[in-house]
Each structure stands twice: as C-alpha cells, then as structure tokens.
Amino acid sequence: SSELTQDPAVSVALGQSVRITCQGDSFRNYYASWYQQKPGQAPVLVLYGRNNRPSGIPDRFSGSSSGGTASLTITGSQAEDDADYYCISRDKSGGRYVFGPGTKVTVL
C-alpha cells in the first residue's frame, strides 16, 4: 500500500483556487514534488523542493509543506489545469521513491 495519501478527486470553478494535499510521514524529512498528467500524455513536473517551478510552469502553481502534509495550490484555475496530479517523496529507506495515488482535478 502507498505510504502517501491524496484525496481521489476535487473540483474547482474556473478562475477559483484549489488546494491539493498529500499526506505522509516522509514530509517531515523530505520535500514533495508534484506532477500533472493529462489523458494519454506523460506526466509533467510542476513543482519541486520548497516551492520551485520548472521553466514554463505558470506561477499560479505554488507549494507548501507543514508537518506530514505537502500541498499544491492552483490560484486562478484555468481549463487546461483539468488533470490528474501526483505527489512523490522518498520512502523510509531514503533511496526509493513512492508516488501518492493521485488526485483528479476537475475545472468546472
């Protein structure tokens, strides 16, 4: 079973904000990174580290972490943000990774 937990699905009105959370003990020691995946496409890294966005990722994506919870916030959701979002962190061994089960974000 996954060591990370995510809400299966959330919905957000166009232009509104949504927060996606990922819970796990690993976040007490490691940062999360976040991936967006649209149907039939490879995942795309949208956030990593404390709050870092790769080149080309809009600044409406931001992150935070507190205790055992990492969060991804989309501020001013756009239609193209409709996708699955996955978190990842290290497992207890420190060398292996584990993905969260994913959150389906629907932009209404």
Place this chain on the structure above:
Amino acid sequence: EVHLVESGGGLVQPGGSLRLSCAASGFTFSSYWMSWVRQAPGKGLEWVANINQDGSENHYVDSVKGRFTISRDNAKNSLYLQMNSLKAEDTAVYYCARDVFLAVALDCWGQGTLVTVSS
C-alpha cells in the same frame, strides 16, 4: 532540448523477459540519476527503479526486486530495464525520467513504452 525516447515494449507471455531502452539526448546524461516509472492501464503512477550517475547505486520498488535490473551505458547515453519473470501485474506503460535525486524530482519524461504481459 532534453529528449528521452523509450523502446522495447511489446507483448510477452507470463514468465518471459523483456529489455526496455531509453535513449537520452540534449543533456549531459552521465551527470544525472535516472528513473523508471510505470503506469498500469487506468491506474496511477508507480516508481520502479533508479540508478546513479555511474551505475554504482540503484534502488527498486519491492514488487520488482530480484526480477528487474536497471542499468545504463553513459557512452551510449542510454538507460535500460531488464525485466525477467514477468507477471500480468507488470502490464503497464513504462516511462524513463531524468531524476534530480537530491530534489526528489523527475524533471523530464519520455513518452513511454507499453509492456503487456499476457498469454
């Protein structure tokens, strides 16, 4: 521009073997960890394995340990995944990804190759 192109997927019988390849270009391949990630049909992402820059360190998810072997050839800018004793539950799209190990970030991904294990 970073490019990762997977190949080697296909249909294989249970118990069979398959070797996946990932050709990398557009970056200094030998400077990065690399990972394999898979996604079963209709399911979420599962990290499979990673390997460090010179191939001296690797890690595997428990479900493939002893059956899969990750390797790399820095002279050929290539990553490999040798998969033995394949099971139906190994059926998935397999992605290679550039692994920024210290940041726990997979920052570039290939388009994936489909492995189907079925009789």
